[in-house]
Amino acid sequence: MLENTERRVEPEPIIKVWDGAVRVAHWMMVLFFAVIYLRYRKFPIHAYAGYLMMILVILRVVWGVLGTKAARFTSFWYTPKQVLDYTRRMFSGHANYYASHNPMGSWMVYVLLSMMLVNGSLGVMLYSSGQELGPLGNMVPEDWEDILKGLHKGLGHITAAFVAMHIAGVIWAARAHRENYVLAMFTGHKRVPRQVSKDEIADYPIYSEEKISPRMRPAERWFNYRHPFVGSIILVGAVLLVVLELTEALININKYLLSY
Amino acid sequence: MAAESVARKSGCLKCHGLDKKKDGPSLKEIAAKYKGKADAESKLVTHVQTSPKVKIDGKEEEHEAIKTKDAGDVKNVVQWILTR
Numbered sequence: 001m002l003e004n005t006e007r008r009v010e011p012e013p014i015i016k017v018w019d020g021a022v023r024v025a026h027w028m029m030v031l032f033f034a035v036i037y038l039r040y041r042k043f044p045i046h047a048y049a050g051y052l053m054m055i056l057v058i059l060r061v062v063w064g065v066l067g068t069k070a071a072r073f074t075s076f077w078y079t080p081k082q083v084l085d086y087t088r089r090m091f092s093g094h095a096n097y098y099a100s101h102n103p104m105g106s107w108m109v110y111v112l113l114s115m116m117l118v119n120g121s122l123g124v125m126l127y128s129s130g131q132e133l134g135p136l137g138n139m140v141p142e143d144w145e146d147i148l149k150g151l152h153k154g155l156g157h158i159t160a161a162f163v164a165m166h167i168a169g170v171i172w173a174a175r176a177h178r179e180n181y182v183l184a185m186f187t188g189h190k191r192v193p194r195q196v197s198k199d200e201i202a203d204y205p206i207y208s209e210e211k212i213s214p215r216m217r218p219a220e221r222w223f224n225y226r227h228p229f230v231g232s233i234i235l236v237g238a239v240l241l242v243v244l245e246l247t248e249a250l251i252n253i254n255k256y257l258l259s260y
Numbered sequence: 261m262a263a264e265s266v267a268r269k270s271g272c273l274k275c276h277g278l279d280k281k282k283d284g285p286s287l288k289e290i291a292a293k294y295k296g297k298a299d300a301e302s303k304l305v306t307h308v309q310t311s312p313k314v315k316i317d318g319k320e321e322e323h324e325a326i327k328t329k330d331a332g333d334v335k336n337v338v339q340w341i342l343t344r
Binding site for chain 1: 273280290
């Protein structure tokens, strides 16, 4: 039930989708968010990770205008009707193929990018209000501290809920599309099922299978062709473990950081 | 001003407002508590350097340490606190 027996016979074409900038930025954001949220009481690393996150988000927005095809917002701009339509198709087992983000995924991108910017800004204001630290110095009134704190914390938890939904959504989409979304965000390339129209993938370069090093081919076959759903769950688990370890390691440097 | 700046850079004001109680008592409250006590300075110097366990919202945590190794700076910060 979970194995794609049909795909073992003849591998489908592969296209290159996510460029290096998108992939590196994505995983850096994952690490920053882990530090920001899971250890939010640790200062000033919380603030510094917040600044870095906002810089990354702004860079991603610029890249969404100027970058490669898959990275551009125009490649994943969907109306609410299209999102609903996609959702219905997913539930009925007939999800369409999308080279770049699918409609639900695209909305998640916009929601997460926005929340990081909004809550980051609230954090910068709170830092100024509560401790006269950060780029706003002593500009934000002290009286605003309690309100800003409530808003910043609340939005922080809401953002974390969206992140959790994002992870669940990626795993669900891996099942519905029979693609390993997590692997694609590492390698940048995606399989294209035979029945997909040529128009959808017309602007994306074909990724020759020869480019995958012979050592990695068995793993690629397992994670991407035979078990994309289970494979995506395994990769999410691996990412969580690595990110948690890195977070703890980074938190150790907090005691040496001065607050500005 | 130098002592206040060291305190801010160590993040002290995150939990101890000047007049406002946050996660910890306000600096005004600490100054009042130690007013007239002979061992005030030595107690506070120890407190800010050894990360003793403190209770915040019922949960026990390690108190963050002051971020300077300079004994003179530590003394200045403590004196600044005691005069709030």
